[in-house]
Amino acid sequence: MDLQLEQLRTFVAVVDDGSFEAAARRLHVTPSAVSQRMKALESTVGRVLIERGKPARPTPSGRVVLRLARQVALLATDALRELGQDSAEPAEFSRIPIVVNSDSLNIWVLPALADAVRQRICVDVYREDQDHSAELLRRGTVMAAITSESRPVQGCSVRPLGRMSYRPMASPEYVRTWLPEGPTPDALARAPMVVFDRRDDLQDCYLRRRSRREWNPPRSYLPSSGDFPEAIRLGLGWGMMPPQQIERCPAGSVVPIDPAAVVEVPLYWQQWRLDSRPLGILADSVASAAAAALDR
Template sequence: MDLHLEQLRTFAAVVDHGSFEAAARRLHVTPSAVSQRMKALESTIGRVLVERAKPARPTPSGRVVLRLARQVALLATDAFRELGQDSVDPAADPVEFSRIPIVVNGDSLNTWVLPALAAAARERVCVDVYREDQDHSVELLRQGTAMAAVTSDSRPVQGCAVRPLGRMRYWPMASPEFLRTWLPEGPTVEGLSRAPMLVFDRQDDLQERYLRRRARRAWDPPCHYVPSSGDFPEAIRLGIGWGMVPEQQRVRYPAGTLVPIDPEVVVEVPLYWQQWRLDSRLLDVLAECVAAAAAESLDQPGSERPGPRKSGETGG
């Protein structure tokens, strides 16, 4: 197959920006040029690569070619930077061409990942962050949407390498007033059945896993959804409900503001970095920045901290 770099880059832009028109604006060409490039690429491959929907989505065949497009783009950027050029195409946007799409769960993004991205930015690595639950992030790797991910899955996606990052510790927290109102006798089965619960989104099962440790039964407490990592502990502080809070956020609040409803239990979530197996300086720099930030902020394998007994559960 005779695949052209501009065609692969155009295909990635269509997927990333959701339409031919948006890709044309990003690439500084006409929609007609985008359409012609896509027709030529699909003709060469012999498959339909993108669903003409809103937003545009890659077909199963398109996902394979999308992985290739991202790999070629990254390796081309690496090579031309070594040659002292910012881009393989003088008319192209060098930031757009060298951007690395990654998947990060909300809690990590709100607590320890941003310093890693800042360190990578100083090395001229640009990222495109997708927020996804750590138990589901590997799907974006399989699709070719992302090149790397923070995930709780230690099983490598095909074509990916895995390295452990450490463990996030989650505590069941509430405000003092909430405890006096709803759990005056502590985390009893009766109390937890009635006490309002905060959940991040429909994929978040940390609270349910904690409840199952209290009793193997069906739980159906009142439930509030707050899909914002930054606002989640604030909603707990305001007394809306109780919820699982990572240690990195818990320590940001003054003593006594958020208190554990069950001082005997902490839930640990192991995190891993998965990235495509690709000989790329930019991707390696990003991986080292993420690993360094994790080493400073997360519990490392084999380390022990004084505190409550630990749960063997992992969470969303």
């Protein structure tokens, strides 16, 4: 198959920006040109690659080609950067899609991303729970992920980053109201808890360690890492918090409901096996930030 670089870049733009019109704006061409390139690419491959909805999504066949398209586009940018390194013109920015869990994004990853931008690397960040982020690697949606999976996704390498530790916390008033005799199984079964979203398993992990009983306490869902500690401080429920979030709270405003309890989440950096300087720079920046912020 004779796959054209221009067509592959257009495919990536359609997937990332969600429509032919948005891709046209990014590429500075008309929507008609984007449509013609996609039709030509699909004709060459002999498969439908895009589900033309809102947003546009890759088909199963499209995910295979998307992975190739991202690799080719990144390597082409790398080559142009090297060819133009003696030029007076500034090097083109590389664009790398990654997936990061919310707590890492809120607590320690941003300095690494800022360092990458200083080296002319832009990131397209997808937010997903660390237990599910590797799926975006498998689909070809992203090139790298912070994940809790130590087993490499096919075609990827793995690098350990460290561990995030979480403790069950609540406001003092909440403890007096709901857990006056401590975190007994009967009290925990009735006490409201705060959960990030329906993929967040940290609170349930702590409960499973306390007892094998079936737990179904009242839950409030709050998918915002920035507001999660405030919700606990205000008494919406108890929840699992890392030390960095606890330290940001006013002294004494949150207390551990079970001082000895800790849930540790190992984190890994997975990325495509690709000889790309920008991808290597980004990996090193993330690893450096993790070494300064995470438990080893």
